[in-house]
Every structure is written in structure tokens, then in C-alpha cells.
Amino acid sequence: MDAKELIARRVAREIRPGMLVNLGIGLPSMVAGHVGPEMRVFFQAENGIVGLGGRPAPGLENPWLTDAGAGLVTAVPGAASIDSAMSFALIRGGHVDMTVLGGLQVDEAGHLANWKVPGKMVPGMGGAMDLATGARQLVVAMQHAAKGASKIVRECSLPLTTARRVDLVVTELAAIRPTEAGLVLAERAPGVSVEQILAATEAALILPAEIPEMALN
Known part of the structure; x- marks a missing residue:
């Protein structure tokens, strides 16, 4: 299993x-492939789909059916196509239970930075500001470091996506829960030690007495 x-x-x-x-686009879009149909979860894309499925099998791609990042997707039974105004009304109205976004940095206060000036690091903010502010739960899915530098930092040096604190950060090394007291190391990835996580993290982490290994089944 890769990161x-x-x-x-x-x-x-x-x-x-x-x-x-x-x-969100990129890594977060992979989450849909690990949620079974029995869960009756509806995935929403801000470009106007409620009821996204996983990636299509080879040969079954529909070029008119994409997520917000133009990735080819499928639709589950009962899916709906809506316009952008309705899609953002769901987001801004607080009707989205959870959003999963990629990240460039998360700091000790639990602040997320996941965009920068177009052409410099990633494209513009897209719907990230609306999602990060409007969704009931905000989960960040990102790799722990980039080019050898930790993405879990003392203070974000990039523009913040929202003033709110994120609810959970998941990397290939750890699950970290930002709290009012700081970043709590909640879980270790399989085979990863606390010492390895601390060595790869710039920010200070709060260490509970017990730090269980992630369950991935």
C-alpha cells in the first residue's frame, strides 16, 4: 500500500x-473508492454533482462526467446533476457533513493553508475557502512532508484557507487531531513509531499515554 x-x-x-x-481534487478524491455502497454516502462535487462514485473502469469513461478537478468519475443510483449556484448553496448553507481537502501546511493552531498564487505552487483556491468554512467537519488528507520539509508546521507561511481549526489531519505517518491545546498525535500508521513521527514533524505534538496504530480495514 502506497502513502x-x-x-x-x-x-x-x-x-x-x-x-x-x-x-477535494487529487488525493482526497481517492476516498470514494474505499466507501462501500451499503453506506449510502453521497459524494458531492462543487461543479454540480451529488452522488459521485469511484473512478470508472477502463473503457467505461464518460467525458461529460467529471469531478471539480476534471477527473473522470462515475455516478451512483440516485445521483443528481445540479447547477453551480445550488452546489455552493449546499456548501455555504452548512449542509455538507464533511469535506476532505488536500493541504500544503497545517500549523499548531490547526490552521490550514492549501492554495497559493496561481502559477507559483498550485492553481487558485477554487472552492476550498467555501468548503473549509461551510462544511460541518473538515478533514485534511495530505502527505507528511514535501521535498524533505514537514507540512505540519509551527505557523503557516502560506495564505490561510480559513480561520477555523481543522478537525483531523491524516498523513501516511499519523492521524493528528488539532485541539485548543495543540496538535494531538491520535494514531500511528502501521509500522511507524512515535519517534519517526516526531522526527518528521516541525510542529510540537501532544502525546497521549496511549497512541494506537491506525486501523485501515
């Missing part, structure tokens, strides 16, 4: 039956 697969599997465990969930 992205591990992260997607762990994030999927946060999703509960009947939820309306928005998945």
Missing part, C-alpha cells in the same frame, strides 16, 4: 452512513 492509498483508507473510516461528503 496515498493508506491516507485514503484511513480518511474513509471517518465517514458515517448517510453523510453528504465533498472530496
